[in-house]
Structures are given as C-alpha cells and as structure tokens.
Amino acid sequence: MYSRHLESFVETANAGSFTKAAHALYIAPSSLIQQINLLEQRLDIVLFERGRRGIALTEAGRSLYRDALEIMRRSDEAVARARAIHAGGGPIRVATSLLMKCRMLPGVWSHMIESEPETRIDIISLESAGIEPGNYLRGLGVSYDVMEGVFMSELYQDRCTFIEMARAPLCVAVPRSLASEMPQVVDAAMLHDLDLVMMQRGISADYDAAHAYLAGLGANRASEVPFYTMELFADCELNKRAIVTIELWEDIHPGLVCIPLAESHTMPYGLIFSRHPSPQAARLCRTAQRMLRQG
Secondary structure, three states: OOOHHHHHHHHHHHHOOHHHHHHHHOOOHHHHHHHHHHHHHHHOOOOEEEEOOEEEEOHHHHHHHHHHHHHHHHHHHHHHHHHHHHOOOOOEEEEEOOOOOOOOHHHHHHHHHHHOOOOOEEEEEOOOOOOOOOOHHHHEOOOEOEEEEEOOHHHHOOOOEEEEEEEEEEEEEEEHHHHOOOOOOEOHHHHHOOOEEEEOOOOOHHHHHHHHHHHHHOOOOEEEEOOOOHHHHHHHHHOOOEEEEEHHHHHHOOOEEEEEEOOOOEEEEEEEEOOOOOHHHHHHHHHHHHHHHHO
16 A cells, blocks of 8 residues: 555664664665665655664654654555455444543444344544544544534535434533522523633534524623534633533533523434445444334
C-alpha cells in the first residue's frame, strides 16, 4: 500500500545505521543507501545527517518518521479489513467517546449475535483515534462503522445513514450549586439572568425550534458554540453557566442538573452508519430496523 522506500526509511531510523538496517531488511547496505538517497531526492528533503559516527535523523526526518509510523499502521489495518471483508468476516467497529456513549447499541448487538454468534465487535475510542468533536463523520466508514448519538439533521444530511431509536428530550442543565434556586421547569424568570450556552443555529431543524422557543422565553444571554466537548460542560459548572443539552446525557455531567422544558422539544437519537456500510455493519443496521418494526 505504501512505498517500500518508506519502510526502509523507518527501519534505518530505528537501527541508527545503514548496515544494521540493511541486515534487518535482507538487502545490501549499498542498495539501502540508494533507496534512502532516492527517497530524499524525490521528497527534496534531507532525512539523515551523515557523519563519521553514524547517522541521525534531521528535524524534518523526525517529523516524517512519526507520520510514517502512522501511515504504515493505518495501511496494515486497511489491508486487514479488506481481507476480512473479502473472506466474508471482520469485526464491526463501534466508535465511542465520553460524549458518544453506547446506550442502545448493546441491545441491538445482543439481538444480532443470537443469529450470528461468530460476529465480533471492536471498540474504537474517538479520543485515542484523534477524532475531534465536530469531525465525527469524517472517520465513519473509514476508521469505524457505526456510532451512537444525536442526529443533526442539517449537518448530517446526505452524509450518513441514520436509524432513529428514540426521541431525546432537550433540557437546560445548570450547575448543581444553583439547582435548588431553579424552578421545576424552565421558565422566563429562570432564563432572564442566566448565562446560557447553546449549539449554533442551522445544524438541526429540531434544535433550531428549541432555540427559538428559549429565545421567546427571554434567553437574552445566550452564546453559541459549533459543538459540545467535555471541557465545555466542566466550564459551565465552574463558571455557573447553563447549557442546553439532552436528558440522556445527564450521566456525563454529574456536576450539572437537568431542568426540563415546559414545552416539549426533542432530538432524534440513534445509530449512525456510513452511507455505504460494510456487509457486517449492514447486518447490524438491518437488525436495528427489524427491532424497531417489532416494537
């Protein structure tokens, strides 16, 4: 998948010697040196400092080395996945994070393995994979097959396949230290002097409706953000700000207490798949749809 010159470069960097690297690669040192010289010429980069005491990576070489390790790892994973699909198997890769917990997927999974007990599942941590909040769809169908969460109708439109498992009520979460002063439901008096954090308008028709409702109640101190993070929830608790969220997320911000809206506003919540799922993920998708039909 990747250039063999890249593999030779990594092996040379690990060995710290052309001779040792050539021995590990089962080629002559002169052939390895020629490969490295060609790689440097093609990239127009000096990768190694050469001296009497041996070789050492340049600053540019160290940068390429770090990225090359990741390229080789991802390439190996891609080949393994392709071989598994070709063989008709392979695990279903489920993306999770602190914000994207699997609450409903285990139930779907238990139904699937009743008929297909050989199917495996791999858990992919979005944090470990370096996927930033707001970019979760970027890895869908590439690094992972399915994730669970709120469906942003405008943001996700035509970019994924969504199976709605529930309607998640929206609420306003306030710091626990302020909860005793709050009413049973969100009202105009509560919102008048409250600093409120909301997601930006335009990402979801359902969310925009709630946005308009809260604005009509007098939420005149609202700030908008493009996406939510765990740090944002912690900031709201620390700085005594409220945040519009869903009741289903109450377990991820124990320092905040959810106050329901007087007027019901909900968001679709469920499973999010690639538009072109793998055969294994497609079977999971069909299992979820069958469960919904059966009630």
